[in-house]
Amino acid sequence: MSRTLIRNANVVTVDPDLRDIDGADILIEDDRILEVGRGLSAGEAEVIEAEGMIAMPGFVNAHIHTWQTGLRGVAADWTIKEYLRAMHAGLAGHFGPDDIRIGNHIGALNQINSGTTTLADWCHNNPTPDHTDAAVDGLEASGIRAVFLHGSPKPDPKPGQKHFSEIPMPADEVHRLRNGRLSSDDGLVTLGLAVLGPQMSVWEVCEADFKLAHDLDLVASMHISAQQMMTDDGFQRLAAAGHLGSRANVVHGNALDDRTLSFLVEHGVQFTLTPEVELQMGFGDPLTCRLRRLGGAISLGSDVESDMTGDMFAVTRFALQAARHEDNLVVRAETGAAPDTITIPMREAIEWATMGGARMLGLENRIGSLTPGKQADIVLLDARQLNMHPVIDPVASILFHAGIGNVDTVMIGGKLRKWGGRLTDAPSAAQLDALAESGRRILADHAKSLG
Structure with missing residues (x-):
């Protein structure tokens, strides 16, 4: 002791x-x-x-694609359409396991250096078990607390292949992790699922993925970045099956209509917002103000490591000020003047960045x-x-x-x-060089593939 x-x-x-x-x-x-x-x-x-x-x-970064650390800056001028095309249908396919490992390792060390003690690693570039193991290796080597959210890649299908929207989460691979190195819910690195959800998958895949998360008692996190859903009544069907609740997480959700948003809040779904990325890439106004009015659960993430800094001080400040601005515009439109008092107290924002993320990950009794x-x-x-x-x-x-x-x-x-002021296990010069070389090679290989 x-x-x-x-x-x-x-x-x-x-x-x-x-x-x-x-x-x-x-x-x-x-x-x-x-x-x-x-x-x-x-x-x-x-x-x-x-x-x-x-x-x-410590901050809880509730949504980050840590695997993209070696490509910092490449997404700075991209919309969401450009990002999906260039990253997921392009660059992602040139990552090997070693690229994932070094990206996760250095990316997680950066989070520690920046005051984040827990991250939700939304890993949707793990086409093989070797990629998955490398991602977990990188997190474990850093010493950070993390929930590894096992996702699925989104490449363009080759002739004879199914579209990713028709391919369920590989259950055998998830069971391998759940019964193996990520079997404990008390470990420093634990397991969750990064699912496609109703927007990005057909119903059969959506149902299978959420059932897998339910059966294994895992968080199921999904991107909702547009109003159009591949499975129009997906949320209602998931609720009927008992798969919506505090273990379900919506990332973004800016375009959700009021009825759907209220439905999700009523069912206890957790929300993670990444306002800087959302405003750049064209998602629409962040959900912050709408969720506050409904009493919804808010957490924050830095999101796309190839685009934005993983600095949760900046993420939290931006989220708060963007929401205050939105409220101010409403008052100005109604009265022609600034509000008499501030609408969102700062203490709410620090709660979003700590306890909010802890609740989203089901860790509110342990951290936050x-x-x-x-x-x-x-x-x-x-x-x-x-x-x-x-x-x-x-x-x-x-x-x-x-x-x-x-x-x-x-x-x-x-x-x-x-x-x-110094990391106790700082990366070596060789490791930093390996990260830079990883990014250079991936960009070069992608350029070659385009002719």
Whole structure:
């Protein structure tokens, strides 16, 4: 048994009962938070002096395509149509297992470096078991907490092949993982499914994928990026089969009509929003304001690693300000003036980026807040730096002033993964070179294939 005491921090617990506690300590035993409060006894504990720092739960990045890390920047000028054509029907087919492994490894290390302690790795470029194992290898090597969401590729079919919309999730492969290396729900890396859903699959595939997730008690996450569904009544049929609920997750959903959105919220479906990518690629207005009015469950993700930074400070700030802007426009249209008061308090946004993601992944009893009994997934921000000092409201400091450069310490399950501003298991020069070479080769191979 080992104990660590984080002493004299400005603690933002994201726990509605504990709230914020300035000058507080966090006592950790092995992988769990034991106590949070002032003047805790250290005993034989290792002490981390945190005066001048803000302690917060690690961000939960609820939607990221980590496998694209080696192609950063290529999607910066793409719409969703261009992205689907160039990435999924093109570049994705040139990834080998080693490309997936190094992308996931370095991408996950970047998340840790940026203050994220849990990610939902939406892996839809795993055409073989070797690709899948390589993706999991990369996550495990980084030390991050992750839910590996097993997906399926979306290439153009060759003559005689079925379209991807007609191909169900490979059940044997999912069972291999569920009965093997990802069998535990208490591990650092656990299993979920990235399914096609009603928009991208025929009913038989949609039903099979959700039944597989239900039978194995896994989260089933789906992209909904357009109004037109391949299975028009898919959500109603899934609900009738008992497959909609808190273990179902819709990513995006911007184009959903009010009736369908209300139906999904009423059935407890979780939503993950990626506003920066959504606004660039043409999805429409983010769902944030509509979900708030309905009482829907909101989480946030950085999404396309080949397009946007995986920085959850930026993701959360952008999501909040975009939603405030949308509300402001409504008031201005009605009154001709700015609102009298702000419509969305900042504390909601930090909840989206922590507990919201935890709930989406079914991990709300383990992570997402600095609550005694939960996993010790803790981030310390150096608030003495010029961009943050002085701290008047620690939540305002986190959301509107902090950035990656303030992330001093990251602890995941009680283990230090970043300390004194440096990763404890930083990638080597050779690993960084391998990531860059992976991206160059994939781009070159794709260019050759186009003639």
